[in-house]
Amino acid sequence: MPIPPPPTAPQPDPAAVPARLVLQGIGKVYPTVVANDDIGLAVRAGEIRAILGENGAGKSTLMKIIYGVTRPSCGRMFWEGEEVQVESPAHARSLGIGMVFQHFSLFETLTVVENVALALPGKPALDELAQRIVEVSARYGLPVDPRRHIHALSVGERQRVEIIRCLLQDPRLLIMDEPTSVLTPQAVHKLFETLRRLADEGCAILYISHKLDEIRALCHTATVLRGGKVTGECIPAQETPASMARLMIGKELPRCEHDAPQAGGEVRLRLAGLSHASDDPFGTDLRDLHLDVHAGEIVGIAGVSGNGQQELLRVISGEEPLAERFPVQICGVEAGRLSPGRRRRLGMAFVPEERLGRGAVPTMSLADNALLTAAHNQGMVAAGFLRFERARAFARRCIDDFNVKCGGPAAAAKSLSGGNLQKFIVGREILQAPRLLVCAQPTWGVDVGAAAFIRQQIIDLRNRGCAVLVISEELDELFEICDRIAVIAKGRLSPVRAAGATSIEDIGVWMSGLWPGAEHAADAPAATETPHA
Amino acid sequence: MLELEARAEPSRLMSWASPLLAVALMLVGGLVVFAALGKDPVEGFRVFFLNPVKDLYALSELLLKATPLMLCAIGLAIGFRANVWNIGAEGQFMLGAVAATGVALYFGDSESALVLPAMVLAGAAGGAAWAAIPALLRTRFNANEILVSLMLVYVAQLFVSWLVFGPWKDPDGFNFPQTRMFAEAATLPIVIEGTRLHFGFAIALAALVAGYAFMNRSHAGFRMRVAGVAADAARYAGFSAARMIWLGLLLGGAAAGLAGMGEVAGPMGQLTDKVASGYGFAAIIVAFVGRLNALGILLASLLMALLYIGGEQAQQYLNLPNSISMVFQGMLLFFLLGADVFIHYRLRLRRRGA
Numbered sequence: 015m016p017i018p019p020p021p022t023a024p025q026p027d028p029a030a031v032p033a034r035l036v037l038q039g040i041g042k043v044y045p046t047v048v049a050n051d052d053i054g055l056a057v058r059a060g061e062i063r064a065i066l067g068e069n070g071a072g073k074s075t076l077m078k079i080i081y082g083v084t085r086p087s088c089g090r091m092f093w094e095g096e097e098v099q100v101e102s103p104a105h106a107r108s109l110g111i112g113m114v115f116q117h118f119s120l121f122e123t124l125t126v127v128e129n130v131a132l133a134l135p136g137k138p139a140l141d142e143l144a145q146r147i148v149e150v151s152a153r154y155g156l157p158v159d160p161r162r163h164i165h166a167l168s169v170g171e172r173q174r175v176e177i178i179r180c181l182l183q184d185p186r187l188l189i190m191d192e193p194t195s196v197l198t199p200q201a202v203h204k205l206f207e208t209l210r211r212l213a214d215e216g217c218a219i220l221y222i223s224h225k226l227d228e229i230r231a232l233c234h235t236a237t238v239l240r241g242g243k244v245t246g247e248c249i250p251a252q253e254t255p256a257s258m259a260r261l262m263i264g265k266e267l268p269r270c271e272h273d274a275p276q277a278g279g280e281v282r283l284r285l286a287g288l289s290h291a292s293d294d295p296f297g298t299d300l301r302d303l304h305l306d307v308h309a310g311e312i313v314g315i316a317g318v319s320g321n322g323q324q325e326l327l328r329v330i331s332g333e334e335p336l337a338e339r340f341p342v343q344i345c346g347v348e349a350g351r352l353s354p355g356r357r358r359r360l361g362m363a364f365v366p367e368e369r370l371g372r373g374a375v376p377t378m379s380l381a382d383n384a385l386l387t388a389a390h391n392q393g394m395v396a397a398g399f400l401r402f403e404r405a406r407a408f409a410r411r412c413i414d415d416f417n418v419k420c421g422g423p424a425a426a427a428k429s430l431s432g433g434n435l436q437k438f439i440v441g442r443e444i445l446q447a448p449r450l451l452v453c454a455q456p457t458w459g460v461d462v463g464a465a466a467f468i469r470q471q472i473i474d475l476r477n478r479g480c481a482v483l484v485i486s487e488e489l490d491e492l493f494e495i496c497d498r499i500a501v502i503a504k505g506r507l508s509p510v511r512a513a514g515a516t517s518i519e520d521i522g523v524w525m526s527g528l529w530p531g532a533e534h535a536a537d538a539p540a541a542t543e544t545p546h547a
Numbered sequence: 548m549l550e551l552e553a554r555a556e557p558s559r560l561m562s563w564a565s566p567l568l569a570v571a572l573m574l575v576g577g578l579v580v581f582a583a584l585g586k587d588p589v590e591g592f593r594v595f596f597l598n599p600v601k602d603l604y605a606l607s608e609l610l611l612k613a614t615p616l617m618l619c620a621i622g623l624a625i626g627f628r629a630n631v632w633n634i635g636a637e638g639q640f641m642l643g644a645v646a647a648t649g650v651a652l653y654f655g656d657s658e659s660a661l662v663l664p665a666m667v668l669a670g671a672a673g674g675a676a677w678a679a680i681p682a683l684l685r686t687r688f689n690a691n692e693i694l695v696s697l698m699l700v701y702v703a704q705l706f707v708s709w710l711v712f713g714p715w716k717d718p719d720g721f722n723f724p725q726t727r728m729f730a731e732a733a734t735l736p737i738v739i740e741g742t743r744l745h746f747g748f749a750i751a752l753a754a755l756v757a758g759y760a761f762m763n764r765s766h767a768g769f770r771m772r773v774a775g776v777a778a779d780a781a782r783y784a785g786f787s788a789a790r791m792i793w794l795g796l797l798l799g800g801a802a803a804g805l806a807g808m809g810e811v812a813g814p815m816g817q818l819t820d821k822v823a824s825g826y827g828f829a830a831i832i833v834a835f836v837g838r839l840n841a842l843g844i845l846l847a848s849l850l851m852a853l854l855y856i857g858g859e860q861a862q863q864y865l866n867l868p869n870s871i872s873m874v875f876q877g878m879l880l881f882f883l884l885g886a887d888v889f890i891h892y893r894l895r896l897r898r899r900g901a
Contacts (some may be wrong), residue, residue, distance in 0.1 A: 333782050355785030364783070372779040378772075385769060386784045395766045 033092070034059050034218040035080070035111075035187055040089035042075050049075040050086070051242045057187065062209060062219040064229040064250060066262055067239035068461030070419075070431035073222050076239070077189050080220070081113045082106040094186075104135075112180030113189040118172050120164045122296070127160040130179045143182075150181050154208045165296045169319055170201040177208070187218045194228060199489070199522050206232050224262070224461050226255040238262055263463045272473055275497040279309030281346070282361075282450040282481035283330070285507075288341040290329050298322040298505045300329065305500065305507060307450070312472065312482040313510065314496035316489055316521050322505035323485050324367075327454050330483075331364045332357045345449055358387065361449030365440055365456060369432065373439045376428035380420065383427050384409040384442055391446045408445070409438075416441035417467065433464040440468050450481045457491060469495050489518050503527035551892040561890045566836050566843070569882035570850065576878045586865055594864045595857035595875075605856075607742035611814060612852035615640070615806035617751040619830030620848060621758035622802025624839040626795030628762060629771035630778070633796055635681065635696030636803040637827025638703035639674035643804025644811045645707060646673025648726060648818040651733035651811070652715065662732045666808055667750075674804015675797045677703060682796040686789040692796065700827070708820045715818065725819040735812045747809030752845075754802060759841035767794065803827055829855075832880050851876070 033056045042050040050072045057063045067073045078084045080091070082100035091098055093109055100106050106113075120129050127144045134143075144160040151158050156174040164172060173193060180188060190209070194202045209232065213219055221233055229236055230250045238246045238261040246261040260266065288303040300322050307313045317323060328334035330342060332354035339348035344360045354364070364387075366372045374383045384405045389395050394404045409423035416437040420430050427435060436457070443451060456472060457465035473495055476482050485502075486492050492499055493513055501508040501524040508529040523529075574596070581591030599605050619636045626633045633639075646669040654662045680699060684690035711724040720727075735745040762768040774781040774791050781788065806826060811818050833851050837843030858872025 331783070332785065353785050353787065354783065358785065366783055368779070371777050372783045375773055375777040375780045377776055382769070385766075386773065386780060389766060389769075398767065399760075399765050400769060 033057070034094055036092040037076075037080075038090045038092070040076065040079060040086050040091070042072075042079060042084065043087045048242050050079070053089070053239070053242075053244055055237055055244070057218045057220060059186070059216045059218050060213050061235060062213050062221055062233045064233035064236035065220055065222045065239065066224065066226075066229060066236050066258065068224060068263055068463060069433040071239040071262075071461075072242040073239055074191065075242075077113065077191060077220065077222060080106070080187075081111060081189060107183055107185075110184065110186035111189070112183055112185030112187070114173070114176045114180055114191065114193060116191040116193075118176055120172055120175060122165040123163065125161055125163050126158055126167075126175050126178075129164060129175060130160075130182060133179050134182065146182060147178055150178055154178075154181065154211055155204065156208055170204075173205070181212075185217060187220065188212065189220045189222070191222045192224075193221075194223070194225065199518075202228070226250075226258050226262075226462070229258070230255070240264060259462055263461070265463075269466065271470065272495065273477070275312075275476070276310035276479070279311060279479070279481065281306045282309050282344070283307040283452070283483060284343040285330075286341055286343060288326075288329065288336075290325060290334070290336060290341075292325050298325055300325055300505045303507045305510065307481045307483050309449070309481045310476060310479050311497045312476050312484060312495055314492035314499045314513070315483070315485045315502050315507070316492050316499060316525060317485075317487065317502040318525055319487055321503050323454070323502060325505070326502065327364075327366070327452070327485060330452055331362075331366070355390075359390070363387070363443035363446055363448035363451050365443050365451070365453040367454040367458065369435045369439055370428060374427040374435060377426055379409075379424050379426055380413065380418075380430075380438060381405045381409040381423040383438070384412065384423075386442075388442055388446055408442075412438050412441035412445055415445065416471070433460040436460050437464055437468060440471060444471055444475055448475075448480055451475060451483070453482065453484045455486055455488075456484060457488070458486075465491070489521060492521075493518060501525055501529065506532070508532070548896075550895050551888070552895045554891055554893055557890050558893075561886075562838060565886035565890060566838070566847070566883060568886040569836070569879055572882040572886070573875060573878045576882070577875060580871075580874065581865075584867065586867070591861070591865060594860050595871075596853065598860045598864075599853050599856040603739075604742055607739055607744040609849065609852050609856060610748055611742075611744050612855050613848040614748045614751045614813075615810055615826040616830050616833050616848035616851050617844060618747075618754055618806035618809065619799075619803045619827055620833035620837060620844045621754050621841060622799040623830055624834045624837070624841075624844060625758060625762060625768070625771065626799045627775075627834060628839050629775045629791045629795050631792050631795030631799075632693045633678060633681070633696050633799045634693050634831065635678070635698075635700050635703075635827070636799060636830050637823050637825070638696070638700035639677045639800040639803035640807040640810075640823050640827045641700075641703040641707050642677040643670040643674035643807030644818055644822045645710065645807075646670055646676075646804065647808035648715070648729075648811050651729045652726060654730070654733060656730045658730070658732045660732070662730075663735065663812070666733060666812055667805065670804045670808025671801040672804065674800040674802070674807060676800070677804070678796040678800025679793075682793045685792050685796075692792070696796075704820075704823075707818070707822060711818060711820050717817070723819075726817045728817050729812060733812060734816055735809065743814050745809070745813040747806075747813050750805065750809065754805070755841045755845055758802075758844075761798075762841070771795065803830075829876060832876060832883075836879065836883055850879075854879070 035057050037053055037055040040050055040053040053076060065073050079086045082102045082105050098109065127140050127147060130147060131138050131140060131143055147160040156178055158171055158174045158178060193205060209219055223229055233250050236248050236250050237244060240262060248258065248261065250258065256266065285303045285305040288300055290300040292299050298321060329336060332352055335353065336342065336350035339350040342350045344357055344362050347360055349357050349360060370376045375386065381402065385394055385400065388408055392404060392408050394401050406423045412418065413420060418438045419434050430438065440456060453472065456468050460468065472482055484492065484496060496513045498510045499513050499516060499521060500510040501521055503525060504527050508524050577595065578588040578592060581588045599609050619640060623633055623636055647666040650666045650669045677699060681692040681695040684695050685692045711726060715726045717725055717727045735747050738744045738746060738748060770781065770786040771791050771794065773784065774786055774788065807822065810822055829851055833844060833847045837847035854872045854875045858869055861867040861871050862869045
């Protein structure tokens, strides 16, 4: 992802500017885990401070404490010099603390202005409010039409609505939780401009992320968390990604080994003119997709979310069967009408985007979750009855081979951090020795250490002769692991290019639907305007 | 000020303590009801809750009442776990009774040992067939199974009435709406001499064991549990939603049909228009009080049977209307739903002002 040069960090003079928020010795103990341990932190007016850490390092817990969602077990919090106990998010907002969550909390069937009105105290007049939204959005470069419905907005636009909702309450501290995970490179630039303008006006910003490049480009200062503790503070502009990664994960940033692909493998997945109309009125129709994925190669599909990725994955996995057989061919079998279970028996494995609730059953143990897809393949069923010892043994293998940090095969899936659950699911699929692996967002929200590990496992699987299809919104990731790359935009698939023969910039342009020979190039709007499913 | 705070994990302790809490609150509520009706609460408690367990015969009556509840509830629990909401066990119970009665009447005075097994099969098939209607409508036309199965209860009731007032009416029965009494070979054997407790109780216990094995040990049961808690995960794993709807409804219907067969071939010995008397609906409460779990359902069905018999006792000795047992059932479900909040939340005392 192209990153602008680091800002000439306007290091606030500690003596001149009062600290807006100070935390001292904050701790949060849950029954099974110490989420925060003796955390100290200060953020000043006009400062953009990164909270950097792996998944499970305690970033989210800390932000929830500041925003009044949870209460700390111990420690003190000072707001503009006065000690406070934040009782609730409403209390936090009344103090001037705003938060934009990673997962949006908007009502899809309501308009922008209606959504904003719901978050404000009292019953604001909608016309007046719409006017204020227009003003704020013009001032901070966040163009949004207050009369539009949320479902018609792209992910980037939805995030703008969330930010505007915060800004209308004149926050003096803004907390951003992993805000760029859903944005195109262009949208990230826009967001950073907005945040810088806010900081220039004196707003303090806490920016949670694990993306080192972004933090170096945006943040003045950084507090690094590991295992619930502060492991260091730094000025990102003066650090390298490697040195920050060391603070964050305690060791060197791992790199993936990627050799040249084997040539001439058989076709394991073929899309032969796949078209499919989406049932969802806000979904994307797939139009005439052609793609071959061979044994021993990794093919990546890039694109802004909501351009048909979900629909394509469902059609390939069989969760959404087709009316015809031929458009989806798996290991030489025309599989368009087969159920997901039948496709798995042909040798396909599938890692979905949502881990909890789709890739895994949250309340069930890891052993039970092993049964979810591996029951037949790993001999866990005999005469219709379950062989729990086999399920436990297989779950144990996933845990051991993929370094899943958890309480063992009996641990509930939802007790794992996102990254560890992702490792478990990827492990469960890979250890079944598939002939074709289809992977959606393999490292979404996963920390750098786990992400590198998962990517390496996918590459190793390819080296063993498996065909791999990866659909991801992270271009860096696709370029790191893929042999060939295509782009999906508005339900159409671009030509496939060898990864070495194209660049992140070219693919970024293609993500707007503008690839050579694109018949719809004329009417394709900019990528950020694409409706999100 | 009291406030509810979400627990990090649902409490296992509370999920078992909540039915006990509900029972305790129901008892307290019952004493208040007795007092409000001008009865001595202590006497009321004795008649309602102790009379039904005072001797072997009373206990056998309790088990007799619990038998159909157990059967219906274990069948319903299988579907409920997969979010298949069969509310029509009452109707499936009646159709099971009708099918078994048809077999019994067909064989007449035959002494064949095959009559009873045939009635068992017919009862299960009758209940399952009635449940197949909502399953078909749900999988074909996406018609809500709650409404369809419930409405079919009233159809079943009218069908039974038509039979016993019409073609199946006992010609020597002084025009009462009932069939002929079944022959010896079409009646379930008594398990304990001198009581009315019949072999259906053993069938019900076996059904509990089978239900446990199905839900907790079989792959099909596992698939249904997954579908119940995470429909997207079930779709991802390739578990067919239609199959689960069929399985959930057919098993629930078959169990309810068996219970209906047990009533006509057991204590009643004939089919009347009052055959179901609310077992199918009460079983819904039993299934939930029993946490959709075989052991829990065993205990909950005994409790519910106690309420039925206690109500009869209260009618007899306290001059209270029989609907008193409905009041107790209602209180039990009400308090259970209330107490269940504490599985996911805890109560915190909070100082005023914030």
